Amino acid sequence: MLTMVEMNVRIPLDFDKEEAERLKASEKERFQELQRAGKWRHIWRVAGHYANVSIFDVVSNAELHDVLTSLPLYPFMEMKVTPLCRHPSSIHNDDR
């Protein structure tokens, strides 16, 4: 099932800079692992914000929960989750 997730990252200004860099590096590693596994299908930066719009392809809401809460930056993210379904006029066979 496809799900749109809008993520806003809010690391407090007084948070330790080295720890923030370490978390960002871990986040990038986990993000790339999930992309390779086909779970994190698309990502776009929201221009001008430390935010993204992403499309996840997971089998259940429980899996989505596990994936999202596994992100190293999860404690610093606000997320909005929107379920998606195939548009009847789509020409893409992998929309589901």
Ligand SMILES: O=C(O)C[C@H]1C=CC(=O)O1
């Ligand atoms: O940069 C972000 O929007 C937050 C997060 C999503 C992928 C990643 O590498 O970090």
